[in-house]
Amino acid sequence: MPNCQLDHIAITATSLEAGADLVHEALGVRPLPGGEHPRMGTHNLLLRLGESVYLEVIAINPAASSSIGRPRWFGLDSLALDAASRLATWIARTDDIQASLAACSEPLGKVEPMSRGALNWQITVPEDGSLSLGGLAPALIQWEPGAHPASRMPDLGLSLTKLKFFHSEPERVTAMLQSLGMPGTDGLIEVACLSGGQSPYLAAYIDTPSGPRILSGAIL
Incomplete structure (x- = not known):
């Protein structure tokens, strides 16, 4: 039986600025710079929500190549230009991503390697880039061994x-x-x-x- 844990929640936005505005309005603080995801043509902002839990604002990176050869994750390609930023989905952490994917009762896509700066991980991504179960089914993530990314983020009391x-x-x-x-x-x-x-x-x-x-x- 898999033993997954909540890793982080994801806000999709048409721009990082728009996503940051939503977070500030809702929580009273602004998320901090994260980095770029070269394979997906996206970038993010981050906000610590606990020792091993965080919030991510994710958007298409306008500075990235427009041709990445596949749909982007988290349904970003389907966002209308005037779409409101929103809490769209969540990510579950696992120590055995293949076993967890096989056990899940909902289709979550396939496992792909990803990176952001010095961070590397494996994550499930539907082939069409959609949100599984309307965003209620998670992406599964398996981090490389080491400290959880949330532990490196400033603690703003959330x-x-x-x-x-x-x-x-x-x-x-x-x-x-x-x-x-x-x-x-x-x-x-x-x-x-x-x-x-x-x-x-x-x-x-x-x-x-x-x-x-x-x-x-x-x-x-």
Whole structure:
């Protein structure tokens, strides 16, 4: 049985500036520079949410080559020019990405090597670059041995206390989490039912120096 853990949450945006504005409005702080992903033509901003949990703002890098030979991850190619920034998906950490991928009840794509600066990892990416299960199924990530990236980020006093999954088929989400060996994860994860016709979304509950805040991925 896999033993996956929540690694980070991802905000998709048409630009890093737009994503940073959403984070500042919701949490009262601005994410810090991350780096570039050469294989995907993207770049990011980062914000620590715990010892081994963080928030990522990710967007297409306008300075990167427009021809990367494949769809970008996290559905970035399908974003409209005026699309609102939102909490789009999450990433689950594993020590055996192939076994976790095989065990997952939802299709997550294939395992690919990735890098950002000196960091290297393996991650699952759907071939069409889409968000699995509307963003409620994670990308799986396996970091190279060493300190977790969150431990290298400044601690600005933020902490993720809960990630809530909203879906019209909550039993499907629960089955997916169970297949990854992370049902509930000590209260960090909760699944809620949506009425039919509503798009699935995530909500992150985060303690900040200004009090508890909610970062929602609902499409309005």
